[in-house]
Amino acid sequence: xxxxxxxxxxxxxxxxxxxxxxxxxxxxxxxxxxxxxxxxxxxxxxxxxxxxxxxxxxxxxxxxxxxxxxxxxxxxxxxxxxxxxxxxxxxxxxxxxxxxxxxxxxxxxxxxxxxxxxxxxxxxxxxxxxxxxxxxxxxxxxxxxxxxxxxxxxxxxxxxxxxxxxxxxxxxxxxxxxxxxxxxxxxxxxxxxxxxxxxxxxxxxxxxxxxxxxxxxxxxxxxxxxxxxxxxxxxxxxxxxxxxxxxxxxxxxxxxxxxxxxxxxxxxxxxxxxxxxxxxxxxxxxxxxxxxxxxxxxxxxxxxxxxxxxxxxxxxxxxxxxxxxxxxxxxxxx
Ligand code: ADP
Numbered sequence: 335x336x337x338x339x340x341x342x343x344x345x346x347x348x349x350x351x352x353x354x355x356x357x358x359x360x361x362x363x364x365x366x367x368x369x370x371x372x373x374x375x376x377x378x379x380x381x382x383x384x385x386x387x388x389x390x391x392x393x394x395x396x397x398x399x400x401x402x403x404x405x406x407x408x409x410x411x412x413x414x415x416x417x418x419x420x421x422x423x424x425x426x427x428x429x430x431x432x433x434x435x436x437x438x439x440x441x442x443x444x445x446x447x448x449x450x451x452x453x454x455x456x457x458x459x460x461x462x463x464x465x466x467x468x469x470x471x472x473x474x475x476x477x478x479x480x481x482x483x484x485x486x487x488x489x490x491x492x493x494x495x496x497x498x499x500x501x502x503x504x505x506x507x508x509x510x511x512x513x514x515x516x517x518x519x520x521x522x523x524x525x526x527x528x529x530x531x532x533x534x535x536x537x538x539x540x541x542x543x544x545x546x547x548x549x550x551x552x553x554x555x556x557x558x559x560x561x562x563x564x565x566x567x568x569x570x571x572x573x574x575x576x577x578x579x580x581x582x583x584x585x586x587x588x589x590x591x592x593x594x595x596x597x598x599x600x601x602x603x604x605x606x607x608x609x610x611x612x613x614x615x616x617x618x619x620x621x622x623x624x625x626x627x628x629x630x631x632x633x634x635x636x637x638x639x640x641x642x643x644x645x646x647x648x649x650x651x652x653x654x655x656x657x658x659x660x661x662x663x664x665x666x667x668x
Pocket of ligand 1: 350351353354355360361362363364393394395396397398399400401522550551554
């Protein structure tokens with residue numbers, strides 16, 4: 335379990351729920367998405383209609399589930415939460431759809447991981463509020479059309495590009511969520527500290543925000559670890575020094591790199607002079623699986639501008655040398 339992993343696995347669901355913003359005004363950052371969504375929802379409310387289907391794309395931990403709950407709250411509607419992988423058969427989806435109330439919000443997380451037949455059923459449900467329920471098997475099977483009450487589908491995906499175009503086109507409103515700026519994460523940290531009743535000064539919040547990899551979920555998780563440290567080793571209040579010391583214990587450095595990230599960079603610099611080096615060679619040097627290096631460590635290192643993937647192999651950027659406090663070897667002159 336990595337403390338800097340952005341997925342929800344292993345997180346305390348009750349704490350996570352307690353820290354969720356309840357309405358658009360409380361939702362930090364994502365200015366454009368908030369403005370646009372506010373209009374979509376207000377207009378639907380004025381018309382007394384169900385809101386258009388909404389597609390939210392973005393990395394884990396950026397607030398997609400939270401926004402879907404806010405949509406329900408703003409529309410004063412109930413919400414049903416499920417996910418693509420949970421829907422194995424079209425029948426599973428038919429059961430959910432046919433039990434929706436009018437105006438209900440259906441949140442479908444990881445919508446790109448739904449089975450093909452379920453996906454096709456969803457097309458018709460989204461467009462015509464109708465499903466065909468198949469009764470019987472083989473040549474005797476018949477499709478019984480079933481009308482659905484109007485509902486709003488909120489789909490979430492890590493990459494909108496993974497969705498088949500016919501599905502993507504059926505969403506009236508699509509929002510892409512970006513990673514958060516440090517000053518936005520500072521607000522997330524301060525807000526959460528308030529809810530958890532922990533004293534924190536602005537420098538302490540900035541220290542946690544800077545190590546959160548642009549992701550509110552990670553901010554909240556780091557905050558909880560720092561809170562423990564502040565309580566056990568100090569007087570409970572979080573300052574810059576306390577935050578830095580606490581996150582040092584968890585090996586999360588000033589830019590949010592953890593032990594694995596640093597091991598990859600360190601090998602690249604120390605053993606291969608900054609590259610280029612092939613992924614497999616690098617993975618062996620780090621003592622990890624190729625997939626772990628490629629899928630777990632590299633995306634963040636690339637995003638941070640510390641590592642580049644080139645046709646000739648992995649290369650460290652000047653920022654990587656700088657971050658690890660090392661000096662690149664002089665390039666051999668002509
Ligand atoms: P996702 O569904 O994209 O994985 P979540 O909606 O579950 O992410 O958000 C993860 C955690 O981060 C939640 O506990 C929530 O409190 C917090 N969070 C996410 N976005 C924001 C935001 N814009 N403002 C404040 N807290 C946020």
